[in-house]
Amino acid sequence: MIPNPNFDATAKADVLTQELADSRRRIRQTEIALKRSEQMLAENIARSRRIRVAVDAADSLVKR
Secondary structure (H helix, E strand, C coil): CCCCHHHHHHHHHHHHHHHHHHHHHHHHHHHHHHHHHHHHHHHHHHHHHHHHHHHHHHHHHHCC
């Protein structure tokens, strides 16, 4: 059988195409995870501020 010189190039291109698709998928998943992490952080900061206000208010009532 005569080796097909284009086979190697085609196979390599297919592998690179698949790797590129996988990389894009991982990037999208990472972006989604990052966005969710940012949302969770914002929620935690807001919750912390509300707790701090409540603690300060309770503290001021106790000191009266």
